[in-house]
Amino acid sequence: MKIxxxxxxxxxxxxxxxxxxxxxxxxxxxxxxxxIVYNYRLDFFIGSIAIVxxxxxxxxxxxxxxxxxxxxxxxxxxxxxxxxxxPIDHAEIARLGISKRELEVLQLISDGLSNEEIAEKLFxxxxxxKTHSSTLFQKLDVKRRTQAVEKAKRLNIx
Amino acid sequence: MKIxxxxxxxxxxxxxxxxxxxxxxxxxxxxxxxxIVYNYRLDFFIGSIAIVxxxxxxxxxxxxxxxxxxxxxxxxxxxxxxxxxxPIDHAEIARLGISKRELEVLQLISDGLSNEEIAEKLFxxxxxxKTHSSTLFQKLDVKRRTQAVEKAKRLNIx
DNA sequence: GTCAAAATCATACTTTCGTGTGAGTGAAAT
DNA sequence: ATTTCACTCACACGAAAGTATGATTTTGAC
Numbered sequence: 249m250k251i252x253x254x255x256x257x258x259x260x261x262x263x264x265x266x267x268x269x270x271x272x273x274x275x276x277x278x279x280x281x282x283x284i285v286y287n288y289r290l291d292f293f294i295g296s297i298a299i300v301x302x303x304x305x306x307x308x309x310x311x312x313x314x315x316x317x318x319x320x321x322x323x324x325x326x327x328x329x330x331x332x333x334x335p336i337d338h339a340e341i342a343r344l345g346i347s348k349r350e351l352e353v354l355q356l357i358s359d360g361l362s363n364e365e366i367a368e369k370l371f372x373x374x375x376x377x378k379t380h381s382s383t384l385f386q387k388l389d390v391k392r393r394t395q396a397v398e399k400a401k402r403l404n405i406x
Numbered sequence: 407m408k409i410x411x412x413x414x415x416x417x418x419x420x421x422x423x424x425x426x427x428x429x430x431x432x433x434x435x436x437x438x439x440x441x442i443v444y445n446y447r448l449d450f451f452i453g454s455i456a457i458v459x460x461x462x463x464x465x466x467x468x469x470x471x472x473x474x475x476x477x478x479x480x481x482x483x484x485x486x487x488x489x490x491x492x493p494i495d496h497a498e499i500a501r502l503g504i505s506k507r508e509l510e511v512l513q514l515i516s517d518g519l520s521n522e523e524i525a526e527k528l529f530x531x532x533x534x535x536k537t538h539s540s541t542l543f544q545k546l547d548v549k550r551r552t553q554a555v556e557k558a559k560r561l562n563i564x
Numbered sequence: 565g566t567c568a569a570a571a572t573c574a575t576a577c578t579t580t581c582g583t584g585t586g587a588g589t590g591a592a593a594t
Numbered sequence: 595a596t597t598t599c600a601c602t603c604a605c606a607c608g609a610a611a612g613t614a615t616g617a618t619t620t621t622g623a624c
Contacts, residue, residue, distance in 0.1 A: 298459045299459075300459075301456045301457075301459035301460045302459045302460070302462055304460055308460070321479075321480055321481075321482045322479055322480070322481050322482065323482055323484045324481050324482060324483050324484065325483075325484055325486050326483045326484065326485050326486070327486060327487070327488040327491075328485050328486070328487060328488065329487070329488060329491045330487075331487045331492075333485075334485045334486075334487070335485065337484075347599090347600060347601085348600085349600075349601065349602095350600095357552060358552070358556065359556060360548070360550060360552040360553030360554075360555070360556040360557070361552075362549075362550060362580070362581090363580070363581070363582095364580080372601085372602070372603085373602075373603055373604085374603095375602085375603050375604055375605085376601075376602055376603060376604095378581075378582065378583085379601085379602080379603080380601085380602095381581085381582075382581095382582060382583060382584090385582080385583095390518070391520075391582090392518060392520060392581085392582085392610085393552055393581080393582090394515060394516070394518040394519075394551060394552060394555065395518030396518075397518070397552065397555065398516070398517060398518040399518070402484070402486065403484065404484060404485055505569085505570060505571080506570090507570075507571065507572095508570095520609095520610070520611085521610070521611065521612095522610080530571085530572070530573085531572075531573055531574085532573095533572085533573055533574060533575085534571075534572055534573060536611075536612065536613085537571085537572080537573080538571085538572095539611085539612075540611095540612060540613065540614095543612080549612090550580085550611085550612085551611075551612090
């Protein structure tokens with residue numbers, strides 16, 4: 249009894265679909281038998297069936313599709329005494345889509361270097377450093393390098 | 407040229423579906439014309455069409471649907487240093503001759519605020535903030551605000 | 565009350581930073 | 595083979611930051 253109800257509930261969509269399909273088929277057969285001329289309207293007839301069942305298929309799929317889960321992260325602060333004991337959150341870095349080079353630039357920014365100095369240290373042009381830091385700021389959702397440093401330290405990515 | 411390609415790419419699914427539908431219809435008509443007896447196999451015929459287009463409909467829906475999202479909240483631990491565990495070195499501040507106001511500005515700089523924002527927060531002009539930060543940099547013997555923050559944290563004066 | 569330091573502001577100027585746009589290359593993935 | 599992505603670079607422009615100089619006002623100490 250209980251199992252039966254359960255099964256019906258779990259497969260309700262399939263049941264509904266099956267019944268709908270049977271009904272529609274029955275209806276179509278009635279129409280065929282009584283009103284519709286076989287030959288010259290056959291194309292239209294087939295088209296109709298196709299459309300109806302396409303719609304049914306779409307409806308079925310929409311009903312049955314399992315929703316994709318999206319994780320939302322809530323920060324929870326844990327206080328530690330030794331600053332060096334703070335582990336770097338590689339997962340967070342990956343989540344933000346920060347590349348290796350960008351991370352290097354971020355580290356040097358937090359060391360207080362200017363873009364020019366960073367360029368010299370990494371043997372790349374000033375423009376490249378600017379590009380890196382600009383994309384970095386977007387990924388960190390900040391406007392300035394000082395904010396980037398503040399947020400990066402808060403997120404334990406440097 | 408570019409727009410054309412773009413449009414085709416964006417609506418590829420629709421195109422494929424349309425072409426598939428046309429092909430299947432054509433195929434069915436051929437079958438009808440040559441092999442299938444109209445009357446007593448009509449049920450089977452209609453059933454086949456129904457199944458085919460249901461499958462197509464499902465496929466279409468799965469292809470086109472934006473995935474349903476279901477948010478799931480996950481707590482994440484963020485390690486931070488206990489602010490109280492690092493005492494502020496007032497002696498060092500005095501030694502460097504940093505004034506009260508300058509220290510305020512320094513703190514706000516390390517919070518990532520722009521000079522403009524600092525000015526608003528302290529109800530003073532932008533020029534005054536610049537003056538403060540400039541003298542601050544001299545006292546800290548640094549050239550930029552990022553360096554100032556780095557050094558200030560190292561010296562435990564913020 | 566005087567004096568020095570701190571705090572305020574301005575003007576003008578230079579430097580650095582940051583964005584937008586576009587583009588080329590090489591490596592890895594499909 | 596084609597696409598995608600990280601990395602590289604350039605140029606132009608606007609927005610901040612920083613310096614220099616000088617001035618006025620507050621404040622606290624002597």
